[in-house]
Amino acid sequence: MAKKKKKKKTGAQTVFDYRRDSNRFFTHLAAHYRQRDRKQVAIRCEVDIVLRNGRLVDNGRASIKNLSAGGALLTNFSLEKKILPAKPFRIKLRMLNKEFKGITVACLPVRIEVEDGFGIGVKFQDISVEV
Secondary structure, eight states, X not given: OOOOOOOOOOHHXXXXXXXXXXXXXXXXXXXXXXXXXXXXXXXXXXXXXXXXXXXXXEEEEEEEEEEOSSEEEEEEEEESSOOOOSSOXXXXXXXXXXXXXXXXXXXXXXXXXXXTBOEEXXXXXXXXXXX
C-alpha cells in the first residue's frame, strides 16, 4: 500500500487557515475577558432587589468591590429578608459614600461569584444623579 504524499499548502491556503483559527481564538478570548478595565474600590450602597414587573423583593446594603465604566462587582450583602429571586431581576443601587452621594444606578445581574465570598457582577443599565 503506497503512502499518500502530503500536499504542500500554498501561501494563500496558509493565510486562510491562520485567519480561520485566529477568528476562533479571538472569539474565545472575547467570551472570557471583560470588556473594560476594573478599578478596586470600596463604595457602600443601599440596594433594592426588584423583579422585572417592578415588585420589590428585598432591600438592604452592599459594597461595590470593583468598578468599571460598564459594571461593578457587589459584595458584603446585608439584605433584610436574605432573598434573591429565582426569576429575572434587577438591582437598584444608591451610593452612600460622601463623594458619590446622590448617584443611583439600575443594574442587570450578569454573574454570581462565590470564590472569594459571595458577590454579584452587574452591568449598568441606567445612571441618575441627584444634585
